Amino acid sequence: MGDLISGTPTMTEPRASAPITQDVLTLPRRLPEGGRLNLVGLTREQLRDALLAAGTPEKQARMRVGQIWQWIYHWGVRDFAAMTNLARDYRAMLADRFEIALPEVVTRQVSADGTRKYLLRIAGGHEVETVYIPEENRGTLCISSQVGCTLTCSFCHTGTQKLVRNLTAAEIVGQVMLARDDLGEWPEPGAPRNETRLVSNVVLMGMGEPLYNFENVRDALKVVMDGEGLSLSRRRITLSTSGVVPEIARTAEEIGCLLAVSFHATTDEVRDRLVPINKRWNIAMLLDALRDYPRLSNSERITFEYVMLKGVNDSDEDAKRLVRLIRGIPAKINLIPFNEWPGSPYERSDWERIEAFADIVYKAGYASPIRTPRGEDIMAACGQLKSATERARKSRAAIEAEAGL
Numbered sequence: 001m002g003d004l005i006s007g008t009p010t011m012t013e014p015r016a017s018a019p020i021t022q023d024v025l026t027l028p029r030r031l032p033e034g035g036r037l038n039l040v041g042l043t044r045e046q047l048r049d050a051l052l053a054a055g056t057p058e059k060q061a062r063m064r065v066g067q068i069w070q071w072i073y074h075w076g077v078r079d080f081a082a083m084t085n086l087a088r089d090y091r092a093m094l095a096d097r098f099e100i101a102l103p104e105v106v107t108r109q110v111s112a113d114g115t116r117k118y119l120l121r122i123a124g125g126h127e128v129e130t131v132y133i134p135e136e137n138r139g140t141l142c143i144s145s146q147v148g149c150t151l152t153c154s155f156c157h158t159g160t161q162k163l164v165r166n167l168t169a170a171e172i173v174g175q176v177m178l179a180r181d182d183l184g185e186w187p188e189p190g191a192p193r194n195e196t197r198l199v200s201n202v203v204l205m206g207m208g209e210p211l212y213n214f215e216n217v218r219d220a221l222k223v224v225m226d227g228e229g230l231s232l233s234r235r236r237i238t239l240s241t242s243g244v245v246p247e248i249a250r251t252a253e254e255i256g257c258l259l260a261v262s263f264h265a266t267t268d269e270v271r272d273r274l275v276p277i278n279k280r281w282n283i284a285m286l287l288d289a290l291r292d293y294p295r296l297s298n299s300e301r302i303t304f305e306y307v308m309l310k311g312v313n314d315s316d317e318d319a320k321r322l323v324r325l326i327r328g329i330p331a332k333i334n335l336i337p338f339n340e341w342p343g344s345p346y347e348r349s350d351w352e353r354i355e356a357f358a359d360i361v362y363k364a365g366y367a368s369p370i371r372t373p374r375g376e377d378i379m380a381a382c383g384q385l386k387s388a389t390e391r392a393r394k395s396r397a398a399i400e401a402e403a404g405l
């Protein structure tokens with residue numbers, strides 16, 4: 001997730017009290033009986049169906065969809081009464097049947113470098129985190145796709161959390177809208193268009209495996225990419241997967257965003273331990289799926305994420321094997337210094353080791369940026385997202401046993 005600066009943290013609000021994610025399996029969310037339907041996160045087609053079901057004449061439906069869409073996603077309006085190009089009665093009908101609802105912000109922490117971490121509460125009292133990472137000429141929002149994660153990558157904090165539930169499309173789009181609220185980024189009517197966007201990029205690198213929540217992630221990203229609303233180009237959205245091979249081609253075809261893959265190891269033996277999904281789809285199967293991605297999605301290159309774990313996957317041999325494995329795939333290798341968390345069974349590779357590894361990859365012709373950890377002071381860095389209560393539940397021994405150490 002968000003990797004930000006080091007430095008002394010300043011918190012604008014007190015640190016979150018222990019979040020309350022519970023140890024139960026919550027499966028699909030149901031609408032409250034007789035409750036108002038949330039319009040956030042609906043695709044244009046779903047919005048149209050909802051308006052038709054509410055009595056909108058067929059002939060007007062398309063236009064109403066366009067108008068409401070603009071109010072919600074271009075102007076950031078939450079109140080139907082403010083939708084002044086709609087008839088008063090129609091606005092009243094909308095307010096009666098629908099809502100424009102976002103997750104609730106429980107706490108917001110700000111690191112010295114400006115990294116912001118939001119703890120959000122969603123239906124059922126579950127909690128997820130979103131991180132905003134400001135940089136020189138862009139701002140990246142790292143969003144979550146699930147509460148927790150069913151996968152159990154042994155170096156990842158989120159993976160030790162037991163409860164998992166998929167986020168709805170509304171909860172995924174809502175994270176982008178909330179960040180714009182907090183940054184004051186909705187356009188002012190009449191003001192000149194501001195071309196420098198604070199949330200200029202979105203990465204699905206928060207909690208959860210996005211390809212285990214495919215439909216909701218796809219629908220949410222379609223809303224985020226829609227040119228008449230939030231309007232982020234598909235080239236500014238990166239989805240990170242641990243390697244859910246059967247969904248990779250579909251991601252190219254149905255979403256078309258950039259892809260990052262949590263590679264992390266160069267032999268199946270080590271990857272089985274670090275990223276256990278490798279036991280199901282191994283390195284060779286993963287690489288086959290990746291090879292087709294740039295063509296299917298019409299995008300340039302894939303980002304290989306590689307977490308640097310001391311003595312585990314960081315040797316010169318690993319670096320050489322890595323470049324051999326990915327030969328022929330347009331790629332960039334993002335080296336991620338391991339971010340420790342309480343009880344984590346690994347250590348971060350030494351800086352010289354990371355540089356030596358980066359050098360081998362670079363000399364083989366691949367960009368090999370080292371991700372600067374950001375927001376560590378507020379536990380906002382990659383792999384650190386998770387609630388405090390959950391964190392306390394597993395002992396180091398239990399984590400090590402699961403990691404096969």
Ligand code: SAH
Pocket residue numbers: 001149153155156157204205206207208209210240241242261262263305306307336337338339340341382383384
């Ligand atoms: N589930 C998806 C996306 C979320 S994780 C995936 O695994 O790709 C985002 C990135 O952070 C992944 O590459 C993940 O492997 C990495 N990561 C997880 N824990 C980490 C840690 N403790 N230190 C550094 N990176 C970590």
Ligand code: SF4
Pocket residue numbers: 149150151152153156157158159160206207208209242262
């Ligand atoms: Fe899940 Fe990604 Fe963490 Fe693995 S690294 S446990 S897939 S969030």
